[in-house]
Amino acid sequence: xxxxxxxxxxxxxxxxxxxxxxLIALGYTMIYGIIKLINFAHGDIYMVGAYVGFFAITQAQVxxxxxxxxxxxxxxxxxxxVEKLAYKPLRHAPRISILITAIGVSFFLEYASMYFxxxxxxxxxxxxxxxxxxxxxxxxxGQQLLILGITVVxxxxxxxxxQKTKLGKAMRAxxxxxxxxxxxxxxxxxxxxxxxxxxxxxAAVAGVLVGVYYNxxxxxxxxxxxxxAFVAAVLxxxxxxxxxxxxxxxxxxxxALVSGFISSTFRDAAAFAILILVLLFKPSGLFGKNTNExx
Amino acid sequence: MGTMLxxxxxxxxxxxxxxxxxISLEVREGEIVTLIGANGAGKSTTLRTISGLLKPKTGKIxxxxxxxxxxxxxxxxxxxISQVPExxxxxxxxxxxxxxxxxxxxxxxxxxIRKDMEMVFRRFPRLEERKDQQAGTLSxxxxxxxxxxxxxxSRPKLLLLDEPSMGLAPLLIREIFSIxxxxxxxxxxxxxxxxxxxxxxxxxxxxxxxxxxxxxxSGDAGxxxxxxxxxxxxxxx
Numbered sequence: 136x137x138x139x140x141x142x143x144x145x146x147x148x149x150x151x152x153x154x155x156x157x158l159i160a161l162g163y164t165m166i167y168g169i170i171k172l173i174n175f176a177h178g179d180i181y182m183v184g185a186y187v188g189f190f191a192i193t194q195a196q197v198x199x200x201x202x203x204x205x206x207x208x209x210x211x212x213x214x215x216x217v218e219k220l221a222y223k224p225l226r227h228a229p230r231i232s233i234l235i236t237a238i239g240v241s242f243f244l245e246y247a248s249m250y251f252x253x254x255x256x257x258x259x260x261x262x263x264x265x266x267x268x269x270x271x272x273x274x275x276x277g278q279q280l281l282i283l284g285i286t287v288v289x290x291x292x293x294x295x296x297x298q299k300t301k302l303g304k305a306m307r308a309x310x311x312x313x314x315x316x317x318x319x320x321x322x323x324x325x326x327x328x329x330x331x332x333x334x335x336x337x338a339a340v341a342g343v344l345v346g347v348y349y350n351x352x353x354x355x356x357x358x359x360x361x362x363x364a365f366v367a368a369v370l371x372x373x374x375x376x377x378x379x380x381x382x383x384x385x386x387x388x389x390x391a392l393v394s395g396f397i398s399s400t401f402r403d404a405a406a407f408a409i410l411i412l413v414l415l416f417k418p419s420g421l422f423g424k425n426t427n428e429x430x
Numbered sequence: 431m432g433t434m435l436x437x438x439x440x441x442x443x444x445x446x447x448x449x450x451x452x453i454s455l456e457v458r459e460g461e462i463v464t465l466i467g468a469n470g471a472g473k474s475t476t477l478r479t480i481s482g483l484l485k486p487k488t489g490k491i492x493x494x495x496x497x498x499x500x501x502x503x504x505x506x507x508x509x510x511i512s513q514v515p516e517x518x519x520x521x522x523x524x525x526x527x528x529x530x531x532x533x534x535x536x537x538x539x540x541x542x543i544r545k546d547m548e549m550v551f552r553r554f555p556r557l558e559e560r561k562d563q564q565a566g567t568l569s570x571x572x573x574x575x576x577x578x579x580x581x582x583x584s585r586p587k588l589l590l591l592d593e594p595s596m597g598l599a600p601l602l603i604r605e606i607f608s609i610x611x612x613x614x615x616x617x618x619x620x621x622x623x624x625x626x627x628x629x630x631x632x633x634x635x636x637x638x639x640x641x642x643x644x645x646x647x648s649g650d651a652g653x654x655x656x657x658x659x660x661x662x663x664x665x666x667x
Contacts, residue, residue, distance in 0.1 A: 147605060271614040301535070308521050308532050315519040317513070320536035320584065 178361015
């Protein structure tokens with residue numbers, strides 16, 4: 136295979152992986168935007184999403200699209216519940232308390248899952264035909280198309296909700312200035328709940344898609360993608376929605392290129408090297424603003 | 431005229447700090463009432479307590495006969511009280527139009543909202559010219575107009591204004607104050623907090639003077655403006 140073709144092939148792989156990161160990173164960034172919390176349990180929410188999808192397919196015998204929907208609903212409600220029980224009581228506590236709570240929730244979800252579904256990895260059933268499309272020497276498989284298609288549709292829906300609906304405007308207002316949004320009549324508690332529902336259901340989709348892509352899920356599967364998606368969110372500029380998407384895609388492509396041209400063992404190192412570089416040279420991220428708002 | 435807002439002996443704390451020490455005041459329908467006083471006297475705290483951003487530890491706040499003390503801000507705005515916060519606090523990353531739409535967040539009457547939007551644009555023509563612009567790009571005066579327009583979009587019965595003159599050039603201050611008078615004439619009762627006591631007393635019907643969390647003087651705005659004590663303390667001699 137020629138170099139340029141190999142490059143294109145890695146781009147395709149990278150964009151698929153990057154879409155997964157983007158879906159998880161969106162939740163990180165939305166939640167950060169509204170309550171300034173790095174929700175370290177978000178990767179585990181993604182893991183729960185994968186399991187809900189797994190059981191929907193294996194136990195309820197549904198196909199992939201209903202499985203995705205079921206997983207979105209169940210995991211979205213779980214995210215809402217986590218916020219209500221664990222984070223809401225700490226809304227006025229110091230930031231570090233709620234951050235430590237998030238780490239606690241993360242461990243809780245990981246080990247509760249081990250108890251309920253056993254620590255043994257499960258083989259995710261094959262839900263779509265194993266087809267591969269050849270364009271010249273390039274290969275795109277069915278799973279990659281599924282990931283891309285679903286990601287694009289979800290981003291379009293999310294953009295519509297955030298930009299056009301009343302609820303989306305309330306979300307943007309509350310994440311810019313919660314107090315003033317309340318003066319407009321926005322119920323901050325409701326908006327925060329809704330943000331957790333949306334963020335968690337996007338992570339759920341990522342979880343199910345990863346199951347489809349890599350065929351294997353386990354209770355600790357959320358740790359690494361959770362951290363990577365956090366890197367993606369920081370890379371794009373935490374709190375900025377398009378930033379999370381671009382950050383996820385860039386991270387996915389860089390990882391794929393490193394795996395393809397250097398060695399897959401360096402993949403994770405590359406991801407975290409990016410985090411360090413961003414924090415050193417542009418802490419506000421690619422889309423972040425360095426200037427302060429005019430007062 | 432009937433009493434619209436009645437504050438009865440409220441005490442407000444910021445943590446351990448006793449910020450408002452037993453304030454009582456009254457705003458009647460159709461009035462412009464102003465709260466004047468030095469920085470840190472508790473003027474903004476009083477407004478923020480009325481709008482529900484702060485909760486009084488004790489005391490009553492009655493609005494149109496119902497007790498609103500301690501209710502959350504997002505409910506109080508539905509009762510008909512709208513606040514223009516100190517420092518304007520516009521949503522800088524959203525457009526002018528979106529800011530105004532958020533002002534009408536509690537309403538569902540699309541026709542009425544459209545009419546009020548036109549009313550705001552008539553009152554502040556510069557906002558219409560800039561309606562698709564990000565609010566953060568507006569000048570200070572325009573941002574103040576946007577904050578006022580946004581507050582009017584909820585069609586308030588009582589408008590709370592917190593330091594509308596802050597950071598504005600004298601000519602603009604005069605413009606803003608004449609708009610405030612105009613808003614009052616079209617039927618909105620106003621409670622105005624100002625450091626610029628001269629301007630505030632010139633448009634108000636009545637005034638209260640606040641000092642370190644207590645009301646020390648109150649009465650007819652014209653009389654207060656003429657009183658020796660007030661002139662010395664707040665009007666520069």
